[in-house]
Amino acid sequence: MFWDGWTDEAGLFVVGDHGAINHFDGAEWVRLPSPAPVPIHALWGTDRENLWAVGWMGLILHHDGEVWHQVHGCVVDAKGKYASVEENTPLFAICGRADGHAWAVGDRGRILHFDGTDWSVEDAGTRAHLRAVIVLDDGRVMASGGDGTVVLRNSEGVWEVLDCPVASNFTAAMALPDGRVLLAGGRYFIQANGFRGDLVEWDGERFEKLFPDTEFSRFRALGRTGKGLLALGDAGQIHLIRKDCIDRLQSGTGHDLLGLVDLPSGEVMAVGDYGSLLVGGSDALTCFAPAIQPGEDPANWSAMDSGTDRQLWGMWHDPEQDMLFACGEEGTVLVHDRGKWEALPPAGTLGIHDLARAPDGGLLAAGQLGEVHHFDGTAWSKHFDLFMDVTILSLWSDGHGQIFAAGDEGLVLHWAGAEWERMPSGTKSALYGLWGMDAEHLLAVGDFGQIMRWNGKRWDEFNAGTEHFLFDVWGRSLRDIFVVGLSGTIGHFDGSRWHITPARARNDLLALTGTATDVVAVGAAGAAARFDGQRWHMDPTGTTAGLRAVAVNDAGRYFAAGDGGTILCRDVE
Missing domain, CATH: 2.120.10.30 (TolB, C-terminal domain)
Structure with missing residues (x-):
């Protein structure tokens, strides 16, 4: 931040x-x-x-x-x-x-x-x-x-x-x-x-x-610009004040904006949550456009009733049972069962950022203060407590008892069957997303384009050639890996090198997943992008709510979750 x-x-x-x-x-x-x-x-x-x-x-x-x-x-x-x-x-x-x-x-x-x-x-x-x-x-x-x-x-x-x-x-x-x-x-x-x-x-x-x-x-x-005064704030809001008028502008992010800097070039820079850096011309406000109103473009996604107004930060698809789960604020955990979303008992009182399969087949939920909770189908119990003000942001399990967790301050935890152990990650920067091919081949992404690679023995840096914050990683194989991040950043690894791909999006992309035929990324201000195997297309969602997580079921239906309990579904084409 x-x-x-x-x-x-x-x-x-x-x-x-x-x-x-x-x-x-x-x-x-x-x-x-x-x-x-x-x-x-x-x-x-x-x-x-x-x-x-x-x-x-x-x-x-x-x-x-x-x-x-x-x-x-x-x-x-x-x-x-x-x-x-x-x-x-x-x-x-x-x-x-x-x-x-x-x-x-x-x-x-x-x-x-x-x-x-x-x-x-x-x-x-x-x-x-x-x-x-x-x-x-x-x-x-x-x-x-x-x-x-x-x-x-x-x-x-x-x-x-x-x-x-x-x-x-x-x-x-x-x-x-x-x-x-x-x-x-x-x-x-x-x-x-x-x-x-x-x-x-x-x-x-x-x-x-x-x-x-x-x-x-x-x-x-x-702050000041050549067009008037700027007022910045929560959820990426930017307002332009001119005399007795005030207009909402599109910032391209749903992250909180906390400061404004006048640059010598005459441009202005906004800084904020998740390492947000937005730059625009003070006269034309070139990075700020009139706010897009929901419903202007036909949406490919449909809204679902989540039954909650809590922020949702994570989604997980259980491949063994083809079930979907979502998690978020105040211990919120939801399950998609028989076509509708239902709430499980809260996993504690703190925010939950990600979910994974437990070693015994139950459910693990991890989040704020380094807590990991276990659900046995009836009730939650504390599985691990880091006893530090460090948030676990991502979980990954190989389905055979090996589990990794990553989060703030370069945190990496590993479960190999007996207890959670903290691993030296080689970084002190936040790690937002985890993906693995197996327990000896994992990637973790984070601040300033950082990618850390686990080879079964140690974590090493894996340079993607971007300074933008990276928020998630997903792949089909070690020769077909995608990352997404700040200001619409999308990167692809083809087995030899990273390629940074123009996404035609200014919005931060916060999560991605895919199938054998396509990839979907979602992010701030209702942004979604779809890769059809050839190129990326913007994918209208019909909402301006921030989308922070995405999952896909066995039938190829995509689900996205985010701010205010928002859950969307994208049917198979």
């Missing part, structure tokens, strides 16, 4: 989870050494010799033009764990002035001020979580955050809490002409079972909610 970026003529920095600091010099991406392995949330600086980053556990980093140095936070106790001290209060935003003064904000009203020499704490007069900070044209500083909290720092350095009637959780702010400020965020509504976005303007005296009759997803970032 990427949170923010910063750029100059020499290159682009993008920061994110696990201490990720990535630099692009115009030719290639390089992962830079990071002093701490915690999420980095925001960047600000006057130039790359005076560049600051803030993040989790109160982390503050400084870039001197050559390397990144840690100057604050991530204090550990005698046991080597992060200590419960004020200095470790998470920080989420930073901004400053041309003279080098800067302010960083975070949880429990935490505000730190850099005076050009040292960082010191300032009293904001609030204990609310703060998520945004900006410097106004007149030198005053504004911070905002939870429950409509807005605080303003005057020229004497005193903070005042302003009376904002909109109880939104603000995550972004932008200074506008004439002393105005645009605030963006969102609130959780129980009846809607989700977040709704808010845009609020402050004119220097009072707050006004903008576009009150329009329904938005939660906003995360604000």
Whole structure:
């Protein structure tokens, strides 16, 4: 997950989870050494010799033009764990002035001020979580955050809490002409079972909610283009604001967008979940088109009643019984039986990302916090617990007792009949998808085009020639393997080399599977693509819901699952 970026003529920095600091010099991406392995949330600086980053556990980093140095936070106790001290209060935003003064904000009203020499704490007069900070044209500083909290720092350095009637959780702010400020965020509504976005303007005296009759997803970032203002947020939403009008634009992704960077070329870059990087021209917004309305093209897929509104992240076809299963949020596991979807008892309370056959013929479900659950046909029991905040994202079984699991931070687990063992994978990057020909020939795909290959003894890198994140892998044989990923990336291995195939899709492709005659990939914003043996075709689904999993039964019918409990079926042609 990427949170923010910063750029100059020499290159682009993008920061994110696990201490990720990535630099692009115009030719290639390089992962830079990071002093701490915690999420980095925001960047600000006057130039790359005076560049600051803030993040989790109160982390503050400084870039001197050559390397990144840690100057604050991530204090550990005698046991080597992060200590419960004020200095470790998470920080989420930073901004400053041309003279080098800067302010960083975070949880429990935490505000730190850099005076050009040292960082010191300032009293904001609030204990609310703060998520945004900006410097106004007149030198005053504004911070905002939870429950409509807005605080303003005057020229004497005193903070005042302003009376904002909109109880939104603000995550972004932008200074506008004439002393105005645009605030963006969102609130959780129980009846809607989700977040709704808010845009609020402050004119220097009072707050006004903008576009009150329009329904938005939660906003995360604000930016400027030659066409107007951009507001980004959850589920890939991008809105263009021009005077009193706001238009939804098609981003080509269903992933949450968390930050926006103005590039020296005049283009803008959005960054977000699953390593999303979107680039478009600031004048023409060339990567953003008017949102496609569902139903414009005849759909080859039909919707099914899943019986749930939970997010669905995984699907599995049991070849022995020709049965289909789906899984997702809050332990959700569904089975397709006698033509309809039915819910099994929940597999725990956490999210389930994938399913596989258990060694005894039962069902395994794996997901958040490294938990693996076993279903014996009646009830679930805990099969394995990693006891770490690491998510298992994919399972693969050979059907004969050999099982592999892959996930966050390069996690690979192996079951060979007695117990789960963690394997050295050779990477610390997330691994999203697994596929194997047998227990001695597996592939795992992940961040920045990474493909890891298991040969029965060790994992080695298997370069596909792309820097795009890869989210799934599937093949018919060791000479016929497909991968899919970010921005419609599709790759094919023919036994000798990888070929990156134009998919005619801007949408992220998140999952794929196939038969002896065709291959189907699905992804963000209802995207689907089908390979007929000769070339790829876009395959209208009739939905804009994100599709995160796909499976095919013995009859050649495809099933896709995704956001909001969406399940689609594609009949055999």
